[in-house]
Amino acid sequence: MTDRSSSLRLTATDLARIAVFAALIAALGLAGTLYPLGGQVPITAQTLGVMLAGAILGAYGGALSVITFTVLVAAGLPLLSGGRGGLHWVIAAPTSGYLIGWSFGAFVIGWLAWRFRPWRRSAAAGMALFLLINLIGGVGVVYAIGIPVHIWRVDSGTLAVIQAIGSFLPGDLLKAVVASVVAYQVHRAIPGLAGGSNE
Amino acid sequence: MAAGGVSPGGPLGAYVPGTSLLHRCPPGPKLLGLLVALTLAIRWPEYVAVPAVALFALARVPPRMALAQLRPLWLFLAVAFGFQVLAAGLGTAIExxxxxxxxVALASLVTLTTRVSAMLDALVVAARPLRRLGIDPDRVALLFxxxxxxxxxxxxxxxxxxxxxxxxxxxxxxxxxAIPTMIRTLRAxxxxxxxxxxxxxxD
Known part of the structure; x- marks a missing residue:
C-alpha cells in the first residue's frame, strides 16, 4: 500500500480500502451471481473479488482484505457464496484449502502487479500481463494450496482433480479474464492507485 | 456505526441461541477443544463419532439447524462417495x-454455539501479543x-x-x-x- 518497506502501520485510507474490499468480496458472494453461459452455469463472482483485491490494493492490502473477509466467515457470518458461513467452511471442509489459498493468491497477484506494473503498457499488452498475473495468483497459488488439502480429505488425487475441474476451474478462468480487463481499466482510470509513483 | 443490516442470512448467521454448557463456554477454550477433537477425529474417527453426536445433543442444537450447515456439501459428498465406491469399495467410501x-460437524458446532461478536472479540484479544509486531489490536477490531x-x-x-x-x-x-462496481467501491x-x-x- 502506501509504504510497505517501513512497517505494517496502516493509514486510515489503507484501513478503509481493506475494509471496503473485504465487504466487496462478501457482496459479490451475495449479489454477484452471473449467468454468462446462457444461464447454464451460475458463477459467483466471489473469487473475482479476491483477484481484484490483489490487483487493485497490492500485495499487503489485497491479502489483508481477503484475510479480513475470511475471519468474518470463520466467525460465523454467512458471507460465502450460497449463504455459507462458519468455522467449518474455513478449517474443516474438503474445500477449505482453496479458501485459505485466496489470501495467498491475492498477495501474489498484488506483488506481481506492483513488480511488473501492467497499467504502464498498452491496453492489449497490459491486459495480457494482468491475465498472466491473475492466473498465477488466482488459479496457480490458490490451487497449489487447495488441491493438496482436497486430495488429503477425499483420499484420491483423481477425484480431487475431477471435482476441482468440474466445479471451480471454468469459472476461475473466466474470472481471471474479467479481472484482468477490469484491473487494467481501473488502474488507467485512477492513476493514483499504485502509490502515485506509477506514472 | 449504524445498526442493522449486517448480515444477509439472518442477523445471527449460523448461531443458534441457547443456554447449554457449550453456549456458555467462552470461545477460547471451545476453539482449543475443537483443535483437540479434530486431531483425534483425523486419527481415530470411529471413536470420535459418538462423542460428537453427544456434543450436539448437549448443545441442544435442533438437528434441522445442524443439517442445514452440511447441506451445501451434499452434492460434493455424493460425488466423492460414488467415486470411492467404484474406485476402492464401500468401506473406503464410508470412511x-x-x-x-x-x-465439518465438529467445527460447525463451535459456530452454532458461539455468537459472531463473541468470536470476533476473542480474536481481537488473541491479537494482543501481535502489538510487538506493530499490529494494534484496536485497529484490528476497527477493521472488522x-x-x-x-x-x-x-x-x-x-x-x-x-x-x-x-x-x-x-x-x-x-x-x-465489474468496472462501474469497482470505481464506485473505491469511491466509497x-x-x-x-x-x-x-x-x-x-495519527
Whole structure:
C-alpha cells in the first residue's frame, strides 16, 4: 500500500480500502451471481473479488482484505457464496484449502502487479500481463494450496482433480479474464492507485 | 456505526441461541477443544463419532439447524462417495465421507454455539501479543467493524450497478458490471477513509 518497506502501520485510507474490499468480496458472494453461459452455469463472482483485491490494493492490502473477509466467515457470518458461513467452511471442509489459498493468491497477484506494473503498457499488452498475473495468483497459488488439502480429505488425487475441474476451474478462468480487463481499466482510470509513483 | 443490516442470512448467521454448557463456554477454550477433537477425529474417527453426536445433543442444537450447515456439501459428498465406491469399495467410501462429515460437524458446532461478536472479540484479544509486531489490536477490531458495516453499502452498489446495466441490456456482461462496481467501491472507500481521518484515526 502506501509504504510497505517501513512497517505494517496502516493509514486510515489503507484501513478503509481493506475494509471496503473485504465487504466487496462478501457482496459479490451475495449479489454477484452471473449467468454468462446462457444461464447454464451460475458463477459467483466471489473469487473475482479476491483477484481484484490483489490487483487493485497490492500485495499487503489485497491479502489483508481477503484475510479480513475470511475471519468474518470463520466467525460465523454467512458471507460465502450460497449463504455459507462458519468455522467449518474455513478449517474443516474438503474445500477449505482453496479458501485459505485466496489470501495467498491475492498477495501474489498484488506483488506481481506492483513488480511488473501492467497499467504502464498498452491496453492489449497490459491486459495480457494482468491475465498472466491473475492466473498465477488466482488459479496457480490458490490451487497449489487447495488441491493438496482436497486430495488429503477425499483420499484420491483423481477425484480431487475431477471435482476441482468440474466445479471451480471454468469459472476461475473466466474470472481471471474479467479481472484482468477490469484491473487494467481501473488502474488507467485512477492513476493514483499504485502509490502515485506509477506514472 | 449504524445498526442493522449486517448480515444477509439472518442477523445471527449460523448461531443458534441457547443456554447449554457449550453456549456458555467462552470461545477460547471451545476453539482449543475443537483443535483437540479434530486431531483425534483425523486419527481415530470411529471413536470420535459418538462423542460428537453427544456434543450436539448437549448443545441442544435442533438437528434441522445442524443439517442445514452440511447441506451445501451434499452434492460434493455424493460425488466423492460414488467415486470411492467404484474406485476402492464401500468401506473406503464410508470412511472418507464419514471423516469429512465428522470434521465439518465438529467445527460447525463451535459456530452454532458461539455468537459472531463473541468470536470476533476473542480474536481481537488473541491479537494482543501481535502489538510487538506493530499490529494494534484496536485497529484490528476497527477493521472488522468497518468491513461488516460496509457489506450492506457495497451490496447496494453491486445491486444498483446491475439494475443500471440491465436497463442498458448489459445485465449479464461481467465486465460492464465489474468496472462501474469497482470505481464506485473505491469511491466509497475514499469517503470512508476521509470520515476516519476527520475522526482522528490517522495519527
Amino acid at each position: 472418507v465421507v464419514g471423516g469429512i462429515l465428522l470434521a 467493524a468497518l468491513a461488516i458495516r460496509s457489506i450492506p453499502l457495497i451490496t447496494e452498489i453491486v445491486r444498483n450497478v446491475r439494475e443500471a446495466q440491465c436497463a442498458r441490456g448489459a445485465g449479464n456482461n461481467p465486465i460492464a458490471l 472507500a475514499d469517503a470512508l477513509g476521509e470520515a476516519l481521518i476527520a475522526r482522528g484515526i490517522d
